[in-house]
Amino acid sequence: MTGLEGAIVEFFESMGLLNLSVGNVIMILVGLTLIYLAVRYEMEPLLLLPIGISAVLVNLPLSHIANWPIAPTLPEGMEENIFATISYLNQQYGPPGLFDLIYYLLIKTEVVPLLIFFGLGAMTDFGPMIADPKTALLGAAAQIGVFIAMLTAVALGFTLKEAASIGIIGGADGPTTIYLTTKLAPHILGATAVAAYSYMSLVPLIQPPVIKALTSREERRIRMEQLRPVSKREKVIFPIVAMIVIGLLVPTAAPLVGMLMIGNLFRESGVVERLSKAAQEELMNIVTIFLGLGVGSTMRADSFLTAQTLEILALGVVAFASATAGGVLLGKVMMKVSGGRINPMIGAAGVSAVPMSARVVQRMASEEDPGNFLLMHAMGPNVAGVIGTAVAAGVLLSVLG
Amino acid sequence: MTGLEGAIVEFFESMGLLNLSVGNVIMILVGLTLIYLAVRYEMEPLLLLPIGISAVLVNLPLSHIANWPIAPTLPEGMEENIFATISYLNQQYGPPGLFDLIYYLLIKTEVVPLLIFFGLGAMTDFGPMIADPKTALLGAAAQIGVFIAMLTAVALGFTLKEAASIGIIGGADGPTTIYLTTKLAPHILGATAVAAYSYMSLVPLIQPPVIKALTSREERRIRMEQLRPVSKREKVIFPIVAMIVIGLLVPTAAPLVGMLMIGNLFRESGVVERLSKAAQEELMNIVTIFLGLGVGSTMRADSFLTAQTLEILALGVVAFASATAGGVLLGKVMMKVSGGRINPMIGAAGVSAVPMSARVVQRMASEEDPGNFLLMHAMGPNVAGVIGTAVAAGVLLSVLG
Amino acid sequence: MTGLEGAIVEFFESMGLLNLSVGNVIMILVGLTLIYLAVRYEMEPLLLLPIGISAVLVNLPLSHIANWPIAPTLPEGMEENIFATISYLNQQYGPPGLFDLIYYLLIKTEVVPLLIFFGLGAMTDFGPMIADPKTALLGAAAQIGVFIAMLTAVALGFTLKEAASIGIIGGADGPTTIYLTTKLAPHILGATAVAAYSYMSLVPLIQPPVIKALTSREERRIRMEQLRPVSKREKVIFPIVAMIVIGLLVPTAAPLVGMLMIGNLFRESGVVERLSKAAQEELMNIVTIFLGLGVGSTMRADSFLTAQTLEILALGVVAFASATAGGVLLGKVMMKVSGGRINPMIGAAGVSAVPMSARVVQRMASEEDPGNFLLMHAMGPNVAGVIGTAVAAGVLLSVLG
Amino acid sequence: MVSVSEFVEGLNITVLGVTVVFAVLTILALVLYFVGWLERRLVEKETPAPTPTPVFTEAKPEEKPVIPPRDLAVITAAILAYTAEKAAQLRPLPFRRKVSDSWRLYGLQTQMEDVEDFNYEIGKW
Amino acid sequence: MVSVSEFVEGLNITVLGVTVVFAVLTILALVLYFVGWLERRLVEKETPAPTPTPVFTEAKPEEKPVIPPRDLAVITAAILAYTAEKAAQLRPLPFRRKVSDSWRLYGLQTQMEDVEDFNYEIGKW
Amino acid sequence: MVSVSEFVEGLNITVLGVTVVFAVLTILALVLYFVGWLERRLVEKETPAPTPTPVFTEAKPEEKPVIPPRDLAVITAAILAYTAEKAAQLRPLPFRRKVSDSWRLYGLQTQMEDVEDFNYEIGKW
Ligand code: NA
Ligand code: NA
Numbered sequence A, B, C: 001m002t003g004l005e006g007a008i009v010e011f012f013e014s015m016g017l018l019n020l021s022v023g024n025v026i027m028i029l030v031g032l033t034l035i036y037l038a039v040r041y042e043m044e045p046l047l048l049l050p051i052g053i054s055a056v057l058v059n060l061p062l063s064h065i066a067n068w069p070i071a072p073t074l075p076e077g078m079e080e081n082i083f084a085t086i087s088y089l090n091q092q093y094g095p096p097g098l099f100d101l102i103y104y105l106l107i108k109t110e111v112v113p114l115l116i117f118f119g120l121g122a123m124t125d126f127g128p129m130i131a132d133p134k135t136a137l138l139g140a141a142a143q144i145g146v147f148i149a150m151l152t153a154v155a156l157g158f159t160l161k162e163a164a165s166i167g168i169i170g171g172a173d174g175p176t177t178i179y180l181t182t183k184l185a186p187h188i189l190g191a192t193a194v195a196a197y198s199y200m201s202l203v204p205l206i207q208p209p210v211i212k213a214l215t216s217r218e219e220r221r222i223r224m225e226q227l228r229p230v231s232k233r234e235k236v237i238f239p240i241v242a243m244i245v246i247g248l249l250v251p252t253a254a255p256l257v258g259m260l261m262i263g264n265l266f267r268e269s270g271v272v273e274r275l276s277k278a279a280q281e282e283l284m285n286i287v288t289i290f291l292g293l294g295v296g297s298t299m300r301a302d303s304f305l306t307a308q309t310l311e312i313l314a315l316g317v318v319a320f321a322s323a324t325a326g327g328v329l330l331g332k333v334m335m336k337v338s339g340g341r342i343n344p345m346i347g348a349a350g351v352s353a354v355p356m357s358a359r360v361v362q363r364m365a366s367e368e369d370p371g372n373f374l375l376m377h378a379m380g381p382n383v384a385g386v387i388g389t390a391v392a393a394g395v396l397l398s399v400l401g
Numbered sequence D, E, F: 001m002v003s004v005s006e007f008v009e010g011l012n013i014t015v016l017g018v019t020v021v022f023a024v025l026t027i028l029a030l031v032l033y034f035v036g037w038l039e040r041r042l043v044e045k046e047t048p049a050p051t052p053t054p055v056f057t058e059a060k061p062e063e064k065p066v067i068p069p070r071d072l073a074v075i076t077a078a079i080l081a082y083t084a085e086k087a088a089q090l091r092p093l094p095f096r097r098k099v100s101d102s103w104r105l106y107g108l109q110t111q112m113e114d115v116e117d118f119n120y121e122i123g124k125w
């Protein structure tokens, strides 16, 4: 009966419980916190719930659902070759778990962020921006937050590549953050993705104090003229023109902006409803599942439980606040120039986080003056902010990538 | 005109009809039988129809839809490296057909069985088990059938790895059977998968005689108290707790149980209906198609047409019957201990085959006493049986894998 | 401040606008034309819109959405090995863009065309052909156009492999054209795919003059007897029988015909509605998106902007016209043999382009005699044409592949 | 420019291809005639006995509840009118409808009202 | 033929496996009992105060518009009759219905009427 | 700790980045103004002639069947009431409803009633 006893001893030794590290326990608690926030307060549940639960799963020791490291040390010249990399990882660390396949084949190859952008394009109505193109500038101004956060991160000792990935959190754009971080600093992907999605949920908390500090009551009460109607033809031409203009000026932003605009063309053309619906629903849902699971699987104790992660979370607030400030300040300039016909608050919507920040602006306007409807005006900077962040990511990629 | 004549002769020589072996013909007939059972008697049509038709297709000679062998002889050290394996197979056997890609990239990497478990989690209501946790033990007892069938298989001369894959048929859980067989004994995948799904359809034939033989009429007439209601909070906590508990105790079961519980959390959280729906429908349907086609493509004459296959089919009946007996016998023990407040028949539902075996129990109860409603009580062991089988598979993997 | 100036200069130098070639501009205009045709005239929008917009995107210089060449020069012996190929391309040309992954992993492996055929099978009702099997011959006669166009292409100096890919345009079957061209002459994939889908839209323009030239007014006025009803059993048996018959006779056509018939069996069996719906909708929509983007991404200036492309477009018209003629001429023979009970126009529907050419026949019949209903009779040759083209592709593959 | 041998090979392929296509579809047609003949024989055999799947085609009419046809016509017309009305109301406003739909999902954010309410409450700004 | 050592190892695995399966599910059951006990304690605490999510369960009945039950019954019956009728009308014709659906999509071509109209107009043949 | 050269490079990147973002969005805005101007010119040209897609917006109202508005109101109200009633009935029971849905599909087994009936019949136990 020693064979059996041996087997039992061996089984206990390979039991996850006895291999649980303090780091694992903390990460499991972090995952549970994300689940709690997602379920109880509905903070971006579509992403924080999958991220949270897969963070729990990958931190159960020896579970074989994620066997490969997130930022492995590779032989010379292999880093750029994803197919050589996965074959090497398989040789070194054994067969891939499901989450390794999701991370290396779908996230690291940028397939998932780009398909999310494709779906977002199919969901987005750029009408408010087409009706009032000058609001696009407010979407540009909000990107100042990206660079302020980046400089602060450099000042805190992060490398430029890490700092850029942290700064882009201020773009309030989940897929762009994941796209850039995967390319520049994959070891902090978990932290930047969680920061981006968490703060997007907290926009109604972060923005109002900043807006109030920078505007007077009179400014917040400014009413704006109704937007002109936009024809179907303009809506169809917009994604094509935007893709060409941005693609020619900032080629590194072309994949992101290109997929966004292809999705938008599918939506506005009106002749491919099957595909537009698929981009928004079937494909989007499946891709979102893989995005959440893949990002969550990067939240391992060794790369996540560092002082850096706390700094990244703090820098995220800096990024969001300074982005809001940038938008509002340009809003004030435009208010002056236009002779008071522009409400500076709509600049705050330039951080994107669509449509949360536009709704914040609307709510603050209603509080001062219940008859003031700014939502559609705030939507212009709001969608422009998505494009602006993609362009900013393109510049960072072209300089640092 | 000799060029033309030559071409014609060559064409005839490469014609499938003239290369048809007896094995091919038999396998085509097997495939047609599966199709007939699926269409005429609706036996698990969602899997047996795709399996049957692709078994027909891969046995048409030279058809290039499946060019690679299922259990190839690989160079030293390549077995564990899936990426090196497919590159090697491509070199040896030519470009992959569609079914090779499905089998090697989706089935062999366990992507498909795990995604099926994810979808099943999103479809499953664990409420009855949460309401009456002691029924979980009945789900454990039914796993005895797995081990009895395994021992019988060893006694018949199967290797331990094959025997374990055969035993798990008694778990009445298609994806778990495919998961374990792919890892331990891929050359008998066709036989075990077909056995698992066929007998799941035949549960209403296999179980009643066993249940009747082991219970008296009075025992079958026992009524049970209504289950307590289960709160939403408990339902949300359950998948998280189950994942952590099982993951820490049996890490090798973590991928299966983890994906099942992630799916269930998506379902019960109520905040990610888009994703829960996608897991149950879009993703599930697509994955089921690939599962059926991939499993069917393993039904080649050389690996399927052996005496072993008949033995496996016979052992499947042993597995299902002994699993039923295990459940019922523990049911009788629990009946005694509880002073007759538990109907021993609900133990039979522990084989899972959700919800077929629970319905068998309900039907047998109604026959003895039309006012006896056991369905919900039988659902507890039923869903516990899914977890139990995954745990049993985990143990087998950790010892033999 | 020289660092900044240097960065600016560098940024401008890597700007797409300054790297734009004349070829890029022309290709962008071609892409815009396809978009215009798709949106304004709804010419096959489900494919020409994605093809057009991705042709625009890949021709924005340095955009990193498609980094690898379409028809690369590979080291000896690597051509047949897709996995070695992508690893080599990654090494030579850098990490894959999204469109490279779509093209090399989904189009070049034939996954997408075969899944489209699967979905088409689930959408197709072969009832009219089952009701009147002799109409299948008209679907065969229309394939003469494939071979006439092939011979013309050879006469114009194309290689046999290119000529076969061009000829198959006359089959009026997008996925078959893509399937064959990918295998035989991938460098002209863009041209043949665009030709196939464009002319499928122009069938109502191309066919009527040919039909009118070959038939008299009396012939066009021939009415046909109503088709006999087809039982469910016959519809279920059909895909199985067709798969086996064609698979045994022309193994190289087995993948295409096999997937078509699996899809059709899912449809007609009536027991797997979930899967049939998934094949027609979820999976079909997603696959169609990738097909359009992947094909469009092959439209690069260097391979598309050649005199060959114009020749291919011209040959496409030859193919469609001669296919129509072939069908009508056999129709006239069958009219004679049957003693005037067959309207020769239904032969024109044999080019497939389902259901466009059948509708053309119906419309021409109604014009001569408003009470003449030929639609269902034309559907027989129409669906037979799909099978005929797949068989023709199989023959070309077996001789040239 | 054109190699004669290539053209001849093309001709050979053409002869082979046309023959095979016709042969295959002819065989398929013959098989289908045979299947149809089998089907008719089977049906003839089955007709004295109840047809194998009569439930689907016959059961339905019996399920039809008996209500006066005039009443049914009125109600049906009313419902159709209502549906048409509803469809007509929706059609002229695709823009608005799409907007609300899309914004709700954009940024992968659902049910943000509740989130905001929560945030506004705990923020008290 | 059968190696005795393999069978003994199989027995060992069986003992281990059955033990682990029972142990794991027993622990899970105990945890669930504990969660259930916690839940009851929490609910007891919460009951004096308004329940945390009463909106969903209580609000609904109040929304119910007050219309005479007899009228409601009549209309409901009529609508059900209409629906049943509609279902009955559709069921006997799956063939036709499927046809139109499938042809419309086949060849990936949607809304071909418009295309044809365009083509016929510009073609003028 | 912080390298000054890194910070200076960060500043350079910031200047470049902010400039590019503003430049790109300014150019985009100018293009959009131009497109809008073109659109207005095109519309002006087109207005005397019938608008290009009038079918969609104008055809609908004409389709509306003429029935007395009072009747329509009554029926509509009744249907809305019925729908509300139905929704109210479903909402309090999400648990049950989900259950039946899920069990039916679980184990990938559909329409198991028929299978069971078949099995019970041939089994005769
Ligand atoms: Na942004
Ligand atoms: Na089980």
Ligand code: NA
Pocket: C170, C171, C172, C173, C350, C351, C352, C353, C385, C386, C387, C388, C389
């Ligand atoms: Na054809």
